[in-house]
Amino acid sequence: MDKFKENFREEAYDLLNNLEHSLLELEQDPTNREEISAVFRCMHTIKGSAAMFGFQDISNFAHEIETVLELVRDGSLTLDVNLINITLAVRDHIRALLDGNGEADGGLSAHSKVIVSQLQQYVSDQTRGPQSHAITPVPAEATRSIGKDDASHDSGVPVGSDGDDLDHFVTYRIRFSPKPDIYLNGTNPLLLLGELAEMGECTIVPYLGRVPKLTEIDPLQCLVSWDVLLTTRKSTNAVRDVFIFIEDSADLSVESIDDLSSIDDGPHRRLGEILAERGVVDLETVERAAGTQKRLGQMLVEQGVAEQDVQAALEEQQHVQRSRERVQNEMATSSIRVGSDKLDVMVDLVGEIVTLQARLTQTAKQLDNPFLTSLSENFERLTDELRDSTMSIRMVPMGSTFSKFRRLVRDLSQELGKQVEMITTGGETELDKTVIDRLNDPLVHIIRNCVDHGLESPEERTRTKKPASGTIRLSAAHSGASVVITIEDDGAGLNREKILAKARDRGLVAANAELSESDILHLIFSPGFSTARAVTQVSGRGVGLDVVKKEIESLGGNVSVESTAGIGTRMKLTIPLTLAIIDGLLVEINGRGFVFPLQAVQECIELSAEMRNEQNGRKIINNRGAVLPYVRLRDVFSVSGDLPPIEQVVVVHSPDGAIGFVVDEVVGDLQTVIKNMGRLYRNLEGISGATILGDGSVALILDVHRLGTLAVPVRA
Amino acid sequence: MTENGSLKVITLDRRVTIDRAESLREVLLDAVANADSLLVNLSHVEVIDLTAIHLLYAAKRQARSEKKRFEFTGTVPEAVREALEHGGFCKRAPDDGPDLGSALLDFERPAADSATDRSPKKQGVRHG
Numbered sequence: 001m002d003k004f005k006e007n008f009r010e011e012a013y014d015l016l017n018n019l020e021h022s023l024l025e026l027e028q029d030p031t032n033r034e035e036i037s038a039v040f041r042c043m044h045t046i047k048g049s050a051a052m053f054g055f056q057d058i059s060n061f062a063h064e065i066e067t068v069l070e071l072v073r074d075g076s077l078t079l080d081v082n083l084i085n086i087t088l089a090v091r092d093h094i095r096a097l098l099d100g101n102g103e104a105d106g107g108l109s110a111h112s113k114v115i116v117s118q119l120q121q122y123v124s125d126q127t128r129g130p131q132s133h134a135i136t137p138v139p140a141e142a143t144r145s146i147g148k149d150d151a152s153h154d155s156g157v158p159v160g161s162d163g164d165d166l167d168h169f170v171t172y173r174i175r176f177s178p179k180p181d182i183y184l185n186g187t188n189p190l191l192l193l194g195e196l197a198e199m200g201e202c203t204i205v206p207y208l209g210r211v212p213k214l215t216e217i218d219p220l221q222c223l224v225s226w227d228v229l230l231t232t233r234k235s236t237n238a239v240r241d242v243f244i245f246i247e248d249s250a251d252l253s254v255e256s257i258d259d260l261s262s263i264d265d266g267p268h269r270r271l272g273e274i275l276a277e278r279g280v281v282d283l284e285t286v287e288r289a290a291g292t293q294k295r296l297g298q299m300l301v302e303q304g305v306a307e308q309d310v311q312a313a314l315e316e317q318q319h320v321q322r323s324r325e326r327v328q329n330e331m332a333t334s335s336i337r338v339g340s341d342k343l344d345v346m347v348d349l350v351g352e353i354v355t356l357q358a359r360l361t362q363t364a365k366q367l368d369n370p371f372l373t374s375l376s377e378n379f380e381r382l383t384d385e386l387r388d389s390t391m392s393i394r395m396v397p398m399g400s401t402f403s404k405f406r407r408l409v410r411d412l413s414q415e416l417g418k419q420v421e422m423i424t425t426g427g428e429t430e431l432d433k434t435v436i437d438r439l440n441d442p443l444v445h446i447i448r449n450c451v452d453h454g455l456e457s458p459e460e461r462t463r464t465k466k467p468a469s470g471t472i473r474l475s476a477a478h479s480g481a482s483v484v485i486t487i488e489d490d491g492a493g494l495n496r497e498k499i500l501a502k503a504r505d506r507g508l509v510a511a512n513a514e515l516s517e518s519d520i521l522h523l524i525f526s527p528g529f530s531t532a533r534a535v536t537q538v539s540g541r542g543v544g545l546d547v548v549k550k551e552i553e554s555l556g557g558n559v560s561v562e563s564t565a566g567i568g569t570r571m572k573l574t575i576p577l578t579l580a581i582i583d584g585l586l587v588e589i590n591g592r593g594f595v596f597p598l599q600a601v602q603e604c605i606e607l608s609a610e611m612r613n614e615q616n617g618r619k620i621i622n623n624r625g626a627v628l629p630y631v632r633l634r635d636v637f638s639v640s641g642d643l644p645p646i647e648q649v650v651v652v653h654s655p656d657g658a659i660g661f662v663v664d665e666v667v668g669d670l671q672t673v674i675k676n677m678g679r680l681y682r683n684l685e686g687i688s689g690a691t692i693l694g695d696g697s698v699a700l701i702l703d704v705h706r707l708g709t710l711a712v713p714v715r716a
Numbered sequence: 717m718t719e720n721g722s723l724k725v726i727t728l729d730r731r732v733t734i735d736r737a738e739s740l741r742e743v744l745l746d747a748v749a750n751a752d753s754l755l756v757n758l759s760h761v762e763v764i765d766l767t768a769i770h771l772l773y774a775a776k777r778q779a780r781s782e783k784k785r786f787e788f789t790g791t792v793p794e795a796v797r798e799a800l801e802h803g804g805f806c807k808r809a810p811d812d813g814p815d816l817g818s819a820l821l822d823f824e825r826p827a828a829d830s831a832t833d834r835s836p837k838k839q840g841v842r843h844g
Contacts, residue, residue, distance in 0.1 A: 204804025219737035
């Protein structure tokens with residue numbers, strides 16, 4: 001059962017996130033019907049499943065807000081900021097209840113009551129007058145079951161609601177026979193049937209047997225009756241309510257014939273059983289007919305059973321079958337939750353296969369055996385597909401993270417008395433789940449900075465002729481094998497003098513150093529730059545922008561910043577799509593392999609002995625007119641052996657400009673499965689991991705940004 | 717069914733509802749009596765109710781009993797399709813008039829043989 005509860009909790013977290021998202025949307029456009037129903041649905045689902053899994057407090061609490069939301073949905077209450085605030089508080093409270101195992105302790109249940117009374121206050125303020133929809137408070141301790149056939153008017157649900165939905169699907173057989181004079185009271189039976197069709201999956205079988213020939217018909221009489229099979233979550237009462245105004249002009253029966261509360265495949269009902277159940281024939285006749293060689297339906301028709309009845313029974317059989325399949329599909333295959341640790345194992349295994357496959361390719365090439373080569377090529381194709389689809393499983397759209405930030409911005413701006421509008425684009429951009437998780441903290445930090453330091457107060461903005469409300473743009477977009485996330489504000493911009501003054505003050509730059517504009521801006525990422533104010537602002541985290549930078553770089557990405565005084569600041573994070581497999585450039589130094597992340601590589605050029613000597617031992621080369629400092633990796637890793645006559649320079653771009661890394665030979669690009677280094681080597685700087693090459697040997701994967709700063713400590 | 721002989725096309729009005737039911741019946745009766753083949757054009761219908769659907773079924777029965785052809789022509793407007801589907805007369809009403817007859821439940825011929833051979837897994841099997 002605990003496992004179910006865990007599932008419920010996960011699902012509820014998702015729902016709460018959706019809820020939050022919809023509420024924030026509604027804040028922009030309070031009349032958006034779709035979002036209003038989305039909010040309602042979320043709350044409703046939470047209520048239903050909370051009750052099902054025994055989280056009574058949550059269920060009761062959700063019921064309260066649902067009651068109010070229903071008024072909004074019906075249009076008898078308009079949504080405004082106050083109600084959104086309360087609903088957001090409700091959302092947070094439910095989350096707190098979920099975290100606390102769903103049982104309200106003293107503090108939480110007191111808080112429940114506070115929120116409920118806020119709600120009641122709100123509703124009575126809004127609906128003054130004789131028909132005010134008072135909500136009856138349900139004490140948090142009270143238990144209430146959300147059960148079958150739950151009549152709609154219990155526990156203060158306002159009149160006009162169609163009652164609680166069930167927590168599972170039920171198939172009803174509705175037999176609706178209007179009296180011939182039904183038209184006389186202005187009823188259009190088709191509209192009623194249409195209403196049923198909207199409640200769920202519906203099969204409608206008309207009985208036309210009584211329709212005579214044209215010469216005999218009285219066009220003002222209704223001669224059709226219907227069997228309707230409806231699979232829905234509505235209660236019997238809700239179904240009956242459709243026919244509430246014509247109870248006297250029709251015969252109506254509503255029976256539940258299939259309960260889909262479990263996805264177990266119930267016994268398939270045979271045609272004969274259905275017919276017997278409907279009272280068309282008795283079982284004995286069925287048995288007799290079944291004894292013959294013919295199809296039962298045909299046999300019964302021959303025995304004088306009306307075709308229509310057989311027809312309707314067949315429809316019923318099909319409908320039940322279909323709705324079972326649908327519910328099963330919905331519950332079973334639409335999506336499954338898998339722990340991300342399982343996925344990690346899978347990605348690891350795929351990594352192993354990719355490695356093994358590379359060895360196979362190499363072996364096949366060496367043996368020069370056509371059969372083996374063809375096998376290996378086929379295997380390679382499959383491996384590629386397997387790799388891609390495994391990777392795609394781990395891809396998650398950024399959107400969910402974005403909506404979290406909208407809430408953050410909203411709360412922060414209220415706290416700081418600023419008006420902030422947040423615009424997000426590219427929420428559909430997908431990134432590896434691990435990457436997204438690790439991006440969260442850095443992004444929170446950057447956005448907090450934007451709201452707190454970047455954007456001015458409304459007064460200040462008005463003074464500088466900007467709109468009072470500031471804008472933060474958060475966008476994500478693919479760019480090759482990486483994703484670029486931009487965080488942009490239209491605030492005051494960074495003050496270069498102040499940054500420089502502070503950096504000097506803290507000894508981060510020499511007093512006489514000449515720095516470019518961009519260099520100055522990037523000082524904000526230096527360790528030890530973070531101001532006291534920033535530390536208190538994100539108290540408890542102790543995060544400065546240097547930590548942000550470090551985190552992004554540990555993801556294999558980089559950060560850059562641009563700013564124009566008075567116009568705003570833009571931070572750009574470039575993040576690789578995935579952490580597990582990258583495209584690499586394999587190089588060799590004295591026969592040993594090293595891998596550059598291909599994404600960072602700009603070009604490869606040659607370094608001849610003459611060029612080495614040209615610069616009097618200074619490690620720079622003239623690369624098409626630009627000065628390119630270089631580092632000999634042989635020296636960095638203390639590799640012995642003779643220098644080849646012509647070395648290769650791998651030119652890598654970094655935020656600080658291009659750097660060349662000198663190697664013996666460039667072998668070529670390859671798919672690199674990243675393996676973590678053992679515990680002893682984990683903290684080695686300049687190396688981000690290792691990979692296994694086709695021949696089984698190990699190659700180190702270089703952390704080029706780190707290596708660059710290690711090897712070129714001061715750039716002038 | 718007679719293929720030769722006179723043909724009559726009945727074009728239904730914008731509204732075919734209960735208030736016009738009596739006159740629609742007259743028109744249909746007249747047509748069945750005076751032509752061997754009837755084509756009903758529903759293209760212009762914007763509102764249709766159960767009375768009209770009743771009459772179409774009745775006319776079909778009349779035509780069948782007199783061994784006359786009764787079919788649809790033109791297009792089937794959205795309003796008509798919706799009404800037919802809501803009433804369960806069609807599982808999925810076609811856009812084209814000529815396809816309508818075979819899509820209507822119990823219209824072309826009484827449901828019989830199809831009732832006997834049907835896999836319950838298949839959806840939307842026609843049995844008209």
